Amino acid sequence: MNRRLLWIPLLAFVAIAGLFAWMLSQQSDRQVRSRLVGKPLPAFSLLAALPGKPGLATAAFRTGQPRLLNIFGSWCVPCAAEAPQLAKLKQAGATIDAIAIRDTPGDVARFLSTNGDPFAAIGDDRDSSLQLALGSSGVPETFVIDGQGRIAHQHIGAIRDEDVPVLLAKLKAAR
Secondary structure, three states: OOHHHHHHHHHHHHHHHHHHHHHHHOOOOOOOOOOOOOOEOOOOEEOEOOOOOOOEEHHHHOOOOOEEEEEEOOOOHHHHHOHHHHHHHHHOOOOEEEEEEOOOHHHHHHHHHHHOOOEEEEEEEOOOHHHHHHOOOOOOEEEEEOOOOEEEEEEEOOOOOOHHHHHHHHHHHOO
16 A cells, blocks of 8 residues: 555645634624614514503604614523613613513513613513514614614624713714
């Protein structure tokens, strides 16, 4: 047998291992962005997620005033972590509506009692159908909706302190 042929498997292994190492070193955007950014919200009408709060429908976003749409779940730890920043956004004048994902009225009420309630309305999306229609891949997620009901911006993940001015600027630009 030719001795050179014995090196082929080793060289192939080294080449494949080098390719994997290079691929692992490359930064990638693992966030799934909505294809609806810049497009109108899909038509929807959600029942209220808990008594005493209005439900949510597409018409609420066609009033001429931009607003935030926050997707959350009472079971979501990062959703609780972003609660102080949502309160800051509300205090700064932002109107914030929400969609509760796979939740119950009792759990939503406990979540809001513990973390504060910055929401003008909360729609109940028990099967995540609207969340998926929006192109949202997880919770929390926040959309800036312009006054005509178009998605102007998507913020994926929990809102941090440094995101508050960015979202306020996006709201202002969406007028």
